[in-house]
Amino acid sequence: MNNPFGFSPEEVVENTVEIRKKILTTNHNAGQGHTGADLSETDILASLYLRLLRFSKDDPQHPDRDRFILSKGHGVGGLYCTLAQAGLLDSNLLDTYLQFNTKLPGHPVRQKTPFVEVNTGALGHGLALGVGLALAAKKSGNGYLTYVLTGDGELQEGSNWEAAMTAAHYQLDNLIWIVDRNGLQLADCTETIMSLEPLDDKLAAFGMSVHTTNGNDPAEFIATVESLPKDDGKPKAIIAQTTKGKGVSFIEGQPSWHHRIPKGDELPQALEELAC
Amino acid sequence: MLTENHTQDLREVMVQTFIEEAEQDRNLVVLVSDSTSTAKIKPFMERFPDKLVNVGIAEQSLVGTAAGMALGGFVAVTANAAPFLVHRANEQVKNDVCYTNANVKLVGLNAGVCYGALASTHHAIDDVSIMRGFGNIQIFAPSDPVEAKQIFQYALDYEGPVYIRMDSAPFPVLHDPDYRFEPGKVDILRQGRDISIIAMGSTVHEAHAAAFMLEEQGIDAEVVNASSIRPVEHEGILASLRKTGLALTVEEHSMHGGVGSLVAEIIAEAGLGCRLKRLGFVEGKFAVPGPRGAMRAHIGIDAQGIVTAAREMLSRTP
Numbered sequence: 001m002n003n004p005f006g007f008s009p010e011e012v013v014e015n016t017v018e019i020r021k022k023i024l025t026t027n028h029n030a031g032q033g034h035t036g037a038d039l040s041e042t043d044i045l046a047s048l049y050l051r052l053l054r055f056s057k058d059d060p061q062h063p064d065r066d067r068f069i070l071s072k073g074h075g076v077g078g079l080y081c082t083l084a085q086a087g088l089l090d091s092n093l094l095d096t097y098l099q100f101n102t103k104l105p106g107h108p109v110r111q112k113t114p115f116v117e118v119n120t121g122a123l124g125h126g127l128a129l130g131v132g133l134a135l136a137a138k139k140s141g142n143g144y145l146t147y148v149l150t151g152d153g154e155l156q157e158g159s160n161w162e163a164a165m166t167a168a169h170y171q172l173d174n175l176i177w178i179v180d181r182n183g184l185q186l187a188d189c190t191e192t193i194m195s196l197e198p199l200d201d202k203l204a205a206f207g208m209s210v211h212t213t214n215g216n217d218p219a220e221f222i223a224t225v226e227s228l229p230k231d232d233g234k235p236k237a238i239i240a241q242t243t244k245g246k247g248v249s250f251i252e253g254q255p256s257w258h259h260r261i262p263k264g265d266e267l268p269q270a271l272e273e274l275a276c
Numbered sequence: 277m278l279t280e281n282h283t284q285d286l287r288e289v290m291v292q293t294f295i296e297e298a299e300q301d302r303n304l305v306v307l308v309s310d311s312t313s314t315a316k317i318k319p320f321m322e323r324f325p326d327k328l329v330n331v332g333i334a335e336q337s338l339v340g341t342a343a344g345m346a347l348g349g350f351v352a353v354t355a356n357a358a359p360f361l362v363h364r365a366n367e368q369v370k371n372d373v374c375y376t377n378a379n380v381k382l383v384g385l386n387a388g389v390c391y392g393a394l395a396s397t398h399h400a401i402d403d404v405s406i407m408r409g410f411g412n413i414q415i416f417a418p419s420d421p422v423e424a425k426q427i428f429q430y431a432l433d434y435e436g437p438v439y440i441r442m443d444s445a446p447f448p449v450l451h452d453p454d455y456r457f458e459p460g461k462v463d464i465l466r467q468g469r470d471i472s473i474i475a476m477g478s479t480v481h482e483a484h485a486a487a488f489m490l491e492e493q494g495i496d497a498e499v500v501n502a503s504s505i506r507p508v509e510h511e512g513i514l515a516s517l518r519k520t521g522l523a524l525t526v527e528e529h530s531m532h533g534g535v536g537s538l539v540a541e542i543i544a545e546a547g548l549g550c551r552l553k554r555l556g557f558v559e560g561k562f563a564v565p566g567p568r569g570a571m572r573a574h575i576g577i578d579a580q581g582i583v584t585a586a587r588e589m590l591s592r593t594p
Contacts, residue, residue, distance in 0.1 A: 132344015
């Protein structure tokens with residue numbers, strides 16, 4: 001099974017511009033959304049869906065598909081816009097984001113949306129779920145890979161470290177844990193609230209094969225994932241260094257944009273920046 | 277009928293059922309959190325070492341990993357002490373299992389006050405209440421080896437979340453060999469006219485013994501085994517109560533949210549004129565710790581306490 005698009009890094013980058021426009025417009029129209037988180041993860045999601053993940057466009061539940069878990073479920077707007085850009089979701093549905101009984105709720109719901117694997121939103125759940133999926137693959141002899149995208153503030157949840165221990169203990173080298181390391185959480189910088197550094201040392205000490213990369217550069221991110229060691233008995237942890245709100249100058253690096261949306265003139269300003 | 281000399285630990289029944297199901301190629305995996313002895317899982321582990329996953333003392337990981345394995349195609353069973361399952365891993369049960377609708381069977385071992393004097397950190401007297409608060413999960417409390425086997429077989433067949441409340445005590449057989457467990461169906465263990473004693477799990481045996489004691493005093497008690505908490509067919513409970521007019525519920529559980537609450541809801545929603553007394557742990561209080569028998573006597577959920585409560589209810593009935 002392959003990725004149905006197989007885009008080049010350059011093609012992925014072109015699509016990220018459109019995804020970011022969708023995010024800003026969708027959040028603006030919905031009147032709510034986690035704009036900073038959506039923009040932070042855009043390049044990672046685009047790289048996954050347009051290049052890296054092996055799945056079938058026509059059969060979202062194909063048993064051999066790679067699994068992707070958005071543990072930072074509040075970034076679901078970024079996921080919907082990526083799926084829409086890829087044609088995996090009807091773009092018109094973006095107009096229903098967050099509305100009553102929508103197919104696009106404010107956190108991922110697998111019963112509502114195709115290509116959503118699991119219902120996340122409470123932080124610190126995705127990695128253990130990913131461990132279970134990766135362990136199931138090992139035990140059933142299936143070659144799918146399991147990708148989990150966590151935030152960085154999310155790593156303050158102890159459940160992640162339980163799951164990390166389990167992943168290393170069961171030598172889940174088919175598990176790829178991506179940390180969206182934008183350095184911000186709801187209230188402030190992660191290092192101010194509850195410091196995570198030295199994160200790479202911590203992940204390595206838990207038995208991960210650790211790789212640091214630029215999570216806002218699809219070319220570098222894709223190269224990192226595609227050169228991960230295989231069959232080494234170690235789960236992979238990718239520290240994807242990102243900028244929260246990436247792509248729009250007045251949103252970048254601002255904690256207040258965790259769940260702010262573009263209002264009034266902010267939307268055309270932001271869209272114009274992206275067009276440049 | 278009660279045969280005290282033939283008792284069996286329901287965990288042994290559970291493990292034997294797992295072995296039989298795995299032998300028949302059931303795509304089963306059992307997850308424990310250092311709870312191999314709690315679950316008495318060794319015979320299964322030795323027979324199918326690859327189908328046993330131990331995540332260590334990490335209940336959040338236990339439930340999350342189980343949900344992930346279920347999404348990966350397995351029937352995932354967790355087996356650990358009920359308090360650490362329902363309390364520590366509460367959010368994983370809610371989101372990863374229930375909300376995601378993962379095919380996970382959560383077995384709450386040594387529920388109620390099985391741990392007795394080890395006190396409230398080890399008690400689970402609110403597990404049914406908590407599970408009833410979640411959407412999407414079926415809830416069962418087997419009372420004897422015959423029923424336990426059938427509940428586990430049903431749970432492994434059923435596609436979706438299930439919670440099974442388990443006791444640590446060996447129990448005699450209450451059911452005839454031709455008994456067939458059906459989810460939702462109310463199980464009348466003993467027919468009676470004067471009062472309905474509706475009990476759950478281990479206290480079904482106390483209710484059963486109490487009915488014999490009451491019979492000697494000229495009171496004809498009906499014993500209802502509420503092993504299927506969700507689903508539950510209201511009409512089964514109502515039919516018994518229309519006949520007797522008195523409801524006495526018994527559970528090694530808080531009065532809040534367990535079988536007493538369930539029966540109260542059923543009575544009220546049906547508009548049935550019927551007196552209800554709930555026996556269980558007093559709402560809003562932790563259990564007074566001590567030997568389990570003494571704890572049960574203290575709140576009147578032993579056979580003698582049930583007799584006393586039944587007689588008191590009948591004495592107030594014109």
